Amino acid sequence: MAQIGLFFGTQTGNTEAIAEAIQQELGANVVDLHDIAKADTSDFAGYRCLMIGCPTWNIGELQSDWEGFYEELDAIDFSGKQVAYFGVGDQVGYADNFQDAMGILEAKISELGGKTVGYWPTDGYDHSESKAVKNGKFVGLAIDEDNQSDLTASRIKTWVAQVKQELGL
Ligand SMILES: Cc1cc2nc3c(=O)[nH]c(=O)nc-3n(C[C@H](O)[C@H](O)[C@H](O)COP(=O)(O)O)c2cc1C
Numbered sequence: 001m002a003q004i005g006l007f008f009g010t011q012t013g014n015t016e017a018i019a020e021a022i023q024q025e026l027g028a029n030v031v032d033l034h035d036i037a038k039a040d041t042s043d044f045a046g047y048r049c050l051m052i053g054c055p056t057w058n059i060g061e062l063q064s065d066w067e068g069f070y071e072e073l074d075a076i077d078f079s080g081k082q083v084a085y086f087g088v089g090d091q092v093g094y095a096d097n098f099q100d101a102m103g104i105l106e107a108k109i110s111e112l113g114g115k116t117v118g119y120w121p122t123d124g125y126d127h128s129e130s131k132a133v134k135n136g137k138f139v140g141l142a143i144d145e146d147n148q149s150d151l152t153a154s155r156i157k158t159w160v161a162q163v164k165q166e167l168g169l
Contacts (some may be wrong), residue, residue, distance in 0.1 A: 001046055002032040003169070008053035009036040009065040014145045015055045015088045018156070022051065025160040030169070037065040041075045049167055050081055050114070052105055052140075055088040060097035062104055062133070070108070079113030080165065084163050086118075087139025093125040094146050096119075099142050103131030106139040117166040120159060124151070 004026065008019040016035070023031040031051070034043055044050065054066045062070060087102030110116055120138040132138050141159040143152055163169075 002028075002030050003048045004031045005034060005044060005049075006046035006051040006053065007034045007036050007039060007044070007090070008033050009055070009063040009069075011055060011057060011063055012113045014143075015053050017084075018086060018088060018143050018145075018152070019051075019053050020155050021052055021153070022053075022160060025156055026164070026169075035065075036069050039069070041072050044076045048082075049117075050078075050083045051086070052083060052102075052109065053086045053088070054101040054105055056094065056097060056099055056101035059094060060100040062101045066101065066105065073108055073112060076110050078111065081113040081114050082117050082167060084118035084134055084167075085132075086143060086159070087114065087132055087138075087140060088145060090146040091125055091144050095126075095128045098125070098127035098130045098144075099132035099138065100130060101132075102138070102142070103133070104142050106132070106134075118159060119164045124148075 008015050010016040015061040055063050089099040091098045
């Protein structure tokens with residue numbers, strides 16, 4: 001078992017590609033990937049840290065597999081677990097709900113005892129409202145493949161380096 005369990009959901013493949021890029025940056029021996037569509041609550045046990053990846057769909061909603069798993073999160077012990085989040089969204093088409101899903105999952109998992117790492121600055125984004133912004137920062141890495149895919153690789157690199165430091169990896 002790797003040190004980090006990364007759980008993602010995806011509708012059209014973008015979040016899976018980001019998950020794979022994050023895994024590549026950290027090392028395949030450091031990160032196990034889990035598609036939440038096929039995951040069980042027991043899959044979360046045993047990891048030192050967790051990563052949670054979710055795109056926002058249907059104007060401020062969780063991706064459908066995460067939607068289906070949302071209630072099951074209550075059965076997982078997140079107490080004392082360090083959790084890093086990343087989201088994928090569209091800041092132009094959905095400026096009032098940019099990255100909401102990341103904020104919804106972070107709020108829920110924090111309530112269940114998870115400790116958030118990997119906060120990310122809002123500089124360089126042009127959205128109006130987001131449930132993923134807390135105290136002036138995104139609660140995790142915000143990726144926008146629809147409008148800023150040219151920035152994705154460097155954002156992943158910078159964020160992974162930051163998270164590695166925060167986790168002491
Ligand atoms: C119908 C529809 C609704 C969407 N709603 C939102 C939204 O509310 N907020 C947001 O940030 N992005 C929204 N998006 C953009 C997607 O999150 C974005 O395209 C993302 O890259 C999809 O990731 P996936 O391929 O992993 O499913 C929406 C896209 C579509 C087509």
